[in-house]
Amino acid sequence: MKKTVLFILMTLGAYARVISGQVPLVQTDLSASKGGDLLVSSQMIQNILHYQTWGELFVYLQVHWFRLLFAVILIGVIVVFAIHYLIIGAKVFNENCPCVLVYPLFQRVVHWIAALSFVLIIPTGLIMEFGKYLGGGEFVRISRHIHAIGTVIFIIVFIPLFYIWVRAMLLSFRDDTRWIYMLGGYLNKKHVKVPAGKFTFGQKMWFWMAILGGFVMIVTGAAMYFQNFDIALLSKLHLDQVDLLRISAITHNFVGMAILALFITHLYMSLFAIKGSLQSMITGFKSVHELKYLHHSYYRKLLTKGFISEDYEEDK
Amino acid sequence: MSYARMKFYCDDRRCIDCDGCSVACAEAHELPVGISRRKVVTLNEGVEGKEFSTSMACMHCTDAPCEQVCPVDCFYIREDGIVLHDKNICIGCGYCLYACPFGAPQFPEDNAFGTRGVMDKCTMCAGGPEPTNSAAERKLYGQNRIAEGKVPVCAAMCSTKALLVGDGEDVSNIYRQRVASRGHGVQSRPYGWSTAYGR
Ligand code: SF4
Ligand code: SF4
Numbered sequence: 001m002k003k004t005v006l007f008i009l010m011t012l013g014a015y016a017r018v019i020s021g022q023v024p025l026v027q028t029d030l031s032a033s034k035g036g037d038l039l040v041s042s043q044m045i046q047n048i049l050h051y052q053t054w055g056e057l058f059v060y061l062q063v064h065w066f067r068l069l070f071a072v073i074l075i076g077v078i079v080v081f082a083i084h085y086l087i088i089g090a091k092v093f094n095e096n097c098p099c100v101l102v103y104p105l106f107q108r109v110v111h112w113i114a115a116l117s118f119v120l121i122i123p124t125g126l127i128m129e130f131g132k133y134l135g136g137g138e139f140v141r142i143s144r145h146i147h148a149i150g151t152v153i154f155i156i157v158f159i160p161l162f163y164i165w166v167r168a169m170l171l172s173f174r175d176d177t178r179w180i181y182m183l184g185g186y187l188n189k190k191h192v193k194v195p196a197g198k199f200t201f202g203q204k205m206w207f208w209m210a211i212l213g214g215f216v217m218i219v220t221g222a223a224m225y226f227q228n229f230d231i232a233l234l235s236k237l238h239l240d241q242v243d244l245l246r247i248s249a250i251t252h253n254f255v256g257m258a259i260l261a262l263f264i265t266h267l268y269m270s271l272f273a274i275k276g277s278l279q280s281m282i283t284g285f286k287s288v289h290e291l292k293y294l295h296h297s298y299y300r301k302l303l304t305k306g307f308i309s310e311d312y313e314e315d316k
Numbered sequence: 317m318s319y320a321r322m323k324f325y326c327d328d329r330r331c332i333d334c335d336g337c338s339v340a341c342a343e344a345h346e347l348p349v350g351i352s353r354r355k356v357v358t359l360n361e362g363v364e365g366k367e368f369s370t371s372m373a374c375m376h377c378t379d380a381p382c383e384q385v386c387p388v389d390c391f392y393i394r395e396d397g398i399v400l401h402d403k404n405i406c407i408g409c410g411y412c413l414y415a416c417p418f419g420a421p422q423f424p425e426d427n428a429f430g431t432r433g434v435m436d437k438c439t440m441c442a443g444g445p446e447p448t449n450s451a452a453e454r455k456l457y458g459q460n461r462i463a464e465g466k467v468p469v470c471a472a473m474c475s476t477k478a479l480l481v482g483d484g485e486d487v488s489n490i491y492r493q494r495v496a497s498r499g500h501g502v503q504s505r506p507y508g509w510s511t512a513y514g515r
Contacts, residue, residue: 046359048508051417055381059415062385128387128409136388136405144407145431224410227423227432246414 047240054246066253070129073261081268088189093290095276098308100291102198103284107164111281113157114210120150122263125256151221154214162211168198169207175297176201185293186273193296200294202269209262213255220248220255320483321397322440323513324471325491325506326371329498330478333358333369337470337479341373341438344469345458348424353438354470371470371479374399374420374438375512382412382421397484398440403456406434417511440481441468484513 047055103111124143131140179201185194194200199207224245237244270277274294280286288308291299302308338354347353354373360366380399383391390405391412401412412435413421426433443460446453453460461468471481480487491506 047419048417048511051511055415055417059381059385062387062411062415067387128407131388131407131409132386134388136390136407140388141407141434144409148431225432227410227413242414242419245410249411249414 047242050240050243054243054250058246058250061250061253067129069257070126070253070260073257074126074264077261077264081264081272084186085268085272088187090273090275091191091294092275093191093287093293095279095287095290097285098288099285100288100302100308101284102286102291103281105284106160108281108284110157110160110164113153114161117150117154117157118210118263120146121154122260124150126260148225151218155218158211158214158218165199165207169204171201171204172197172297176204191293193292194294195297196295197298197301198295202265206262206266209259213259216255217252217259220252223248224252321485322376322482323397323484323487324373324375324440325480325487325509327478327480327491327494328368328370328507329494330476331356331369331371332476332478334475336473336475337371340469340473344441344461347436347458351422351424351436353420353422353436370507371474372418372420372508373470374416374440375418375508376438376440377417377512378514381415381417385411385415387411392445394442398442398462400439400442400444400457401435401437402445403434403436408432408434410435418508441466 124147127134127140127143128147134140175195175197178195182188182192182194184196184200184202185192227245228241239247270281274290276287276290280290286295288299291302299308303310333356335356338352338356341347341354342352345353354371356369356371358367358369360368376397376399378397380391380393382401383393383399386401386406387409388405388407390402391399392401393399408423408426410421410423410432413419413423420437421435422437423432423434424436425431439457439460441459441461443449443453443463444457446456448463449460459469466472468481471479474480480490
């Protein structure tokens with residue numbers, strides 16, 4: 001409890017200092033740097049005096065919180081879903097046609113490339129986070145490189161991913177508020193008609209986390225990866241380079257936690273909670289029966305447009 | 317027996333920005349080009365009365381923050397306070413640099429991927445975890461002068477004796493004597509001293 005309060009206070013304190021303009025304004029003066037690594041320049045030396053701003057916050061969070069919170073999320077989310085699976089169980093729909101092509105080939109390809117990048121990035125990120133239990137060294141070092149390779153793949157697929165789904169992922173007040181209210185029908189063993197368009201609010205959360213969170217992860221990750229970048233830009237921002245690295249590391253960890261939580265959720269939903277979900281991302285088709293319940297608004301729309309009819313067998 | 321607590325101290329009243337320490341360091345440890353474990357910087361350049369130079373490297377801090385944040389726990393702190401790390405365990409993540417108040421950790425490129433390699437920093441001429449004075453130790457960390465009973469090469473080379481290294485008590489005493497003999501009342505501690513070693 002005491003720790004939590006201290007943690008909140010320190011975070012707020014650091015942000016307050018930034019907002020109130022007390023963050024040290026440092027004139028970067030490279031004339032004093034004698035070649036080599038730019039980080040040890042006079043700006044680095046001047047940063048000694050304001051180490052308290054971001055340096056101490058980074059140390060505090062890394063020593064006390066990051067690893068702990070990652071462990072809590074990793075174990076907590078898995079346990080919650082295991083309990084859900086035991087009590088509520090999977091949703092099973094009649095997967096026989098009539099069915100609708102929901103994900104055309106291009107969308108499926110983009111999805112699976114993005115999936116590959118996440119499968120490379122997330123476990124390797126966790127390996128680094130918990131590196132001391134794995135003894136460090138070559139294994140964790142290679143994970144660091146795979147983390148970067150996965151990021152390159154994600155960067156390539158980022159714009160197509162955004163482009164193919166952005167319209168369908170826009171929030172719809174009517175459906176989404178009702179979806180949240182009934183928690184997507186996931187606490188119900190029986191089939192209930194869930195208000196959702198082509199994508200449910202759950203899917204939308206994951207999409208926007210992948211896009212917005214993913215963008216933040218790319219930027220902060222790149223800052224840490226390249227480490228020595230254009231100093232002129234920083235002096236405009238009135239930030240020491242090393243402070244930017246510290247802010248990047250802090251942000252990367254927190255956003256990483258959010259992405260991890262939703263990534264596990266996505267895996268659980270697609271692999272366990274909704275039978276046939278994985279199949280639909282392979283073939284591209286979802287059965288009308290599933291659409292009627294999980295994407296009821298979309299189903300209604302298809303009905304009015306005459307793409308599907310109401311007469312089909314609900315049970316096998 | 318109580319151990320000495322080794323500390324660095326650079327007297328910015330004496331430092332003349334000659335770069336002798338950093339050149340001596342780079343040569344003694346055969347550092348790759350672009351890596352300087354020790355650097356001399358001048359602050360407030362051109363501002364009359366405020367300009368000074370000082371020599372910076374890893375300060376071998378008390379409760380070293382680098383050691384605290386390392387995700388693979390590759391640091392170890394000797395009983396004499398020298399902060400060292402194991403390059404075979406280090407993954408080159410950069411966290412120690414973010415934690416360090418002095419910008420000491422550096423990252424030479426690794427050959428395998430041409431990307432940032434494992435961390436390198438001042439060892440206070442005390443080598444690393446490999447057998448003392450072995451070829452492996454020398455290759456990864458440079459000379460182990462402490463094991464031979466020699467002073468770290470930077471301080472040994474300092475022509476004005478601005479840069480001192482040794483037991484914290486002795487260093488403090490020399491510093492106090494110097495301040496007293498200069499005869500100007502109160503003078504703040506040397507740059508970075510309290511950040512590295514506390515009060
Ligand atoms: S100066 Fe930096 S690298 Fe050296 S002990 Fe202190 S925190 Fe660690
Ligand atoms: S770069 Fe190496 S020594 Fe520094 S924190 Fe990362 S693993 Fe530890």
